[in-house]
Amino acid sequence: MEIFKQIKAELELASLLEKLHLEAQSDDAKEFGELLEKARAIAAPKVVYKTAYIDERQGDSVTIEGIRFNSHILRKNLEKVERVFAYVATCGTELDGIDIPKDDMLKQYWLDNIKSVALFSARQYLVEYLKNKYALGKTAAMAPGSGNIDVWPIEQQKELFSVFGNVEEIIGVKLTESFLMIPNKSVSGIIFPTEINYESCKLCTREQCPNRRAPFDKKLSESYNK
């Protein structure tokens, strides 16, 4: 298991202003800039990952390091894979320490966007690190609860977290009783080598998702049911 606690957050003012549709010379942009400065001073995105090996494949489940994961899609994706990388990445708890009045929805929204960028930095750092360290080619990732409900049930967050022990102590990410993560800008999952361009969004029928990374792919979806 390796832990990274001080990953640099790529918090660029210009790109965030553009994303938030803020005019560079506006009062809002000035206030946003002040918030961003506070965030830059304390942001510490974090990652924990563990190299793990497949023990067994059975029906619609796969056992990794003694922990059973139930997902027909995961089982198929790991058909020819022996080694995977389980991980949890987060924007870090520090950014939640910035004092913003609860009713200031605009600033809460801005902070959420800053946290998203910090999380992206953490995840990118991990993917690059793994590619370099293990000379990986193409990779893909799956996460419990991502995509249609039958892809990989969110309840399996519990099993995934158990791979690491106490994730809250390690990098500050807490799993709630409804299997959501705190800080909210955290992700967990399994990264694996693959020859296909797998992406959970391709199997997801949810309409109008602002975070969609790829269109629904009916052919790919059907191929998993063969």
Ligand code: SF4
């Ligand atoms: S389309 Fe949206 S909800 Fe569906 S998997 Fe992609 S990001 Fe998640």
